[in-house]
Amino acid sequence: MTMEILARPTEFEDRAGPAFWIDEAIWGHRLHDEQAPWLIFLEFMTVLLAEHHEGRALQETRLNSLSYRPQLQLHLRNLVFNNPHVMTVKAEARSDEAAWTMWLERMAESAGGIDRPDFSYLRERFESFDDFAAVLSFLQGSAIEGTSNKRWSSKFVFPFGPHALYEDVNVKPNGSVSNDRRFFARTGELLYLMLARSQHADALRGALVSKFLESPAPYDSMAHALQGDPQLARQERAGAYLPCSSHPIFDRLASDWLAILNLPIPAHDAIPHLVAMTGLNLILYQLDRARELLDRPPISLICEIVSPRKSVVRDLSADSYQHNNMLPQQAIERFVRRVTETDAWGDALASDDPTMNATDILKREFGWPDGDDDELVAEPQDFVDELVERATVRHKQHVGKIHMTWARAIGLSSRRSSRRVRYAPTDRLLKTLVIACVGERLEFKDFLVRIHERYGFVIGDAQARPFIDAGTADQEDFSDNAHRLEERLASLGLLKRLSDSCAYVENPFQRAQAA
C-alpha cells in the first residue's frame, strides 16, 4: 500500500512559498514548531469563525481549497497589548476628563496599523477612565500566554467569543500590516482540515459553533465594546495543504474533541483539554506519517511515571523519546531517496541526457531545483544528495523540532531529575487523558490498554511485553511504573481503588454529573 500524498495545490502560487516540497508533502503545509498548541487552537478558531460566516464551517468543497478571510480586530489589540499609557495617565491626570483627553492624544500617536486612529468612541462605553483601565487590566490578565515577550501583534486575548478572535500579524513601524505567518503558521489551518476530513465533522461543527461562536460568554462583549465593529483582513488566506484525504488520527483527534466538548462543563473549561489533545494527536500524526514512510512498526511512547529514583523505565523512556525524535528526519531522507528506486529514475539515468531528465523528475516530485538555481552539479546522484542535505537543514530548523517543542508544551516530555529528555506525562496531561478517554469509569488495567491502543503509550507490564520478553526490562519495572500511575491518578481524584487488585479510573466530570 502506498502512502497517500495529495497533489500540491497550484492555484495559489505563493512566491514566498517553500523552496522545495518535502516536509509539506509528508505532513502538510505546514506544521510549525513555533506555533504552540494554544496558538494552533486560536488559529483554528479564526478559520472556523470565518468559514462559519461563509456558511461552510468544517466543510471542504474540494480538497485543499480552503480560502478564508480572518478577523483582524486591530482596535482591540492596540488597546490591550499596545497601550503603555494607562498607568502614566492615571498617575498624571487630575480629573477623569483630563485622563481621557490625555490618553486619547497619546494613543492616537502610538497605535499601530490603523489609519487615523480615533478611540474616542470608548468614552461613552465606560463610566470612567478607571473602569476602562480595569477592563483592560482584566483582558491583559486573562490573555493567552499573556506574559510572553512576543510582539504585541502576536498576543491574544482569551477566546471569549467571536469578537475576541483574530489572526496573528506583523505590524511594521510604518503602519503596514502583513501576515507573516510567524506564529499562525498554518498549523491551525491543518487542524481545521483534519477535523473537516474526519468522520465526526458534522457532530463537531454543531458542538463548536453552538458552544464557542453562537453563545459566547458575556465577557465577549468586553472585546466587542473595545473593538467596535469587527474588522476583517484585507485579503483571503489560501494555500493550506494537508496531504491525506483521511487518516485514522484525524478521526481519533475528532473523537477526542467530541468527548471533551460533550462533557457537562463550561465551554471555556474545555479549551485547555482540547489544546492538549490537539498537541498530542499532532505529534502522533507527525510520527505516524514518518513511520509509514519508513515502513516501521506502530509508534510507541514509553512513559515514565516520575519516580524518585533512576529506573530502567526512565532509561527506556528516554530511548523511546530519542528514537521517535529522529523519525521525521529519517523520513525526509527516505522520501527523497526513494525516488531513485523508481523505474522513471532508472530510465532517466539510462537516457541520453541523464542530468536533465533526472532534474525533471526532481522538479516534478519536489519542486526543486526551481530553475534560477545555477549551482548545478553534474551527476544525478549528487543532485539527490544535495537535496537531502538541503531538506535536512531546513527540516531541522522548524519541522524537526515539533516533537520536542510540543511534547514539552503539552506536558508529555520532561527532563525532571535527569539529563535526558523522556516521556514523563504531567498531572495535567494525565487528567486530560482521563477525561478524553474514559466515559464514566474504566478499570485501571483497561485504561492502560486504551491509552496504549489509542496513543501508543507504554506504561504497564502488559503493554511493555516486547521489552520484557527481550530482556531489556523486568516485569516488575513496568508494574511498579503502572503502580505509580495508579497512585498519581488516585491523588488527583481520578481513580478509585477498591482493593489492591482492583481500581477504577473515573471521569471526574461525568461523576459530578451523576451525583
Added chain:
Amino acid sequence: MCRSSLTNWTVGWNMLETGGQGLSANPTVTAWVRFLRNYGPIPTNDNMYDESIQRALRRHKIRPITLPAPLRDQLVPMFKSDAAVSHIITGTAGDGKTYHCREVWTALGGDVTAWNLGDKIQRLAFDDRTLVIVKDLSELRDDESNELIAEFARDVADPATRTFYLFAANHGQLLEKLKSAPDTAEIVRVSKVVEDLLVTGITSDPGIALELTDLSRSPAAKVAMAIIDEVTRHEGWNGCENCGASTDGRCPIFENRRRLIGEGPDDPIRQRLTALIELSERNGSHFPVRQLLALVANAILGHPDARDGLMTCNDVAAIQASGKVDLASIYRNIFGENLKPSKAEKTELFRKLNAFGIGAETSNRVDNLLVYGADDPAYAADYQALILSDPVYGATPAYATAQRTYLEGAEDGDRAGFLNVLRAQRQRLFFTMPEDKAEDYALWDLTVFRYAGLYLDVADKIAAKQSVPRAALNLVVRGLNRIFTGMLVQNQDELVLATSGSYSQSKRSPLLDELISVPRSGGEEVAIVADPGDGSFGVSVKLVRGKEIPPVFLSLSPTRFEFLGRVAEGALPSSFSLECHEDLLAFKARLLRQTENRRRLDGEEEASDGELVLRFIDLNANGRAQPRRVIVRV
C-alpha cells in the same frame, strides 16, 4: 467498644513453629511469641486465610482471638425473613469474608462437617427457600461460575424467587468473574448493579434485589484497638512477667507489650495510633485486619538485628548483650524502622503510616528539648518528664552519647548518627507526649499534617453533635477564599466566590460572583457539618432558605483540611497543591452553578441590553476583598 452487643469472629493462630526455647524464657510464652511472629511482615506469611486458621485450630488447642463481627447478626435474620435479598460480601484479602460465609451457614442450620468438606458451591435449604453460598468466587472454574452467575442473574431479577445467594470475593475477582461470564442481557444488567454498588454504594436499578457489603469499609481504628487488646491480653503471655529476661526490666518484648497495653484507654500511644489510622482512613487508605495484625505483631516484636526484623524470645539475650535494646523501640517499629528500608517501602502498611512523616517532621520547640534539654534549665522539668523518665527508649546511653558528641562539635559521620537518634526520639515523643503538653509542644507539628489535631477535634465534635470550633471554620473559609480568588484575601466571615472570566483552571479570578455570608443571614450560611453519606464531615454552603437549591457540600479529608489550613496561613507546600487545588476549583465551579441558579430563581438574571456589568475584586488596605462595579456599554 461495647463488647457484649457484638458477635465475634475468630482469628486462629497457625502453629508453624515450636520448640527451641531459650533457657530462661517461659516455654508457653516462647511458643506464643513464635505464633505471633508469623503475623508480622515476614516472607512466609500464609496464616492469613480462614481456611488455614481453621486447620490450625483443629490441630492445636489454642484459644481463638475474637474480634467484633456485626455483619453476621445482620445477615442471619435477613436471610430468614420475608425480605430476604441476595448478598455479596467483598473486601480486601484478610477482611474476614470466608469467616462470615461459614458463620451464616452454621447459624442457618448448615452442617459444619459438610462445610468443612470444602465444596466450592454450598446449597442450604431451609423454610421455603434455598441459600447458595460461595465463600470464594475465584475458586470456581469459569464453566462452573458461568452457569452459577447465569442462575444468579435470573434470580436476583425475579421478585418471586425462592433462591438467594451469598457470595464472597475480593473486588478484583468479583468483577473478573462477572466479566468472563457470557454477555447475556441479564448478566450485563446485574454486572452494572454490582459495579455501581462497589464504586458508589448505590444502584439506580431497583429491579435487582441485591445488596453488597464491603468489609474494607469497616472502621479500622476500632478494629485495631480490639486487636491490640486481644493480642496483648492473650493468655499466651501468662508467665512472661516471671521470665529471667524481663526481671531486669529490659526485655524489649515485655516492654513493648507493656507499653502497648498502656495505662487505660486514654494512654497517649493508643490515642495517637487510633488518630493515625483514622486520619489515614479518612484520606482513603484502608487498613484490612491482616495489616492491623501485622502492625501489632511488628510493634511488639520488631528489632533490626533479628531475623526478618522480628524477635523471638531466644533473640532477646543477644540483643541485651549487644546493648541495642533501644532499637526495639515500639515507637520505631510502628513505622517499620526495624525492617530494611526497601522492605518497609514495599509494605503497604508502613507506606501508609510513613506518609505522616513522623520522625522527619519537627518543630523548634521539640528539637530544642531533644538537643539542648539536658543542659537548658528552662527545659529541665520537661526533660525529666519526657526523656529521663524513660530509661529504655528515651534517655538511653546511645542517645546521651550521640547528643553529647553532637553538642561538642561532631564529625560529619557522627552528626548523621545523631540525626537518626533524633528521629527515633521524635517518634517516641509523638506517641508518649501527655495530652496536657500536646498543645505546648505543637504535637502535630511532628507530622506532615499540622492541622490534624484541629481536624480530629472537629471530627469529635461533629460525631458528638456539638458545635464546631470557630477557628476551624475561619481557617477553612479563609483558605477557600484564597484559592477561589487567587489573591491573599483576609475575609473569613464571608465566602468570596470569584471567577476568572475565562476558564476555571486559571489561577487568578479577578471577577466577583457573589459574597456569601458565613453566619446565617438571609438564607445564606457556611458551616462545617457531618457528611450524610458516611461518618466524615465537610463544609456546606447554603444559598437559600428553602429547599429549591440544595446546599453545596465539599467533603473535608485530612489532606484537604491541611491544604486549606496551610493556604489560610499563607504558606503553601507544593507537594499538596496538585492533589487538592483542582478539587477545590471543582467545588467552586459547583458553587458558581448554584449562584447562577439562584439568580435565575430570583429573576435577577442580568438583562444584557447592550450593557455588561462587571464586579472586580479590589483588595483594601486590610486585605479584605471588596467588590468594585464596572459597567461596559456595547
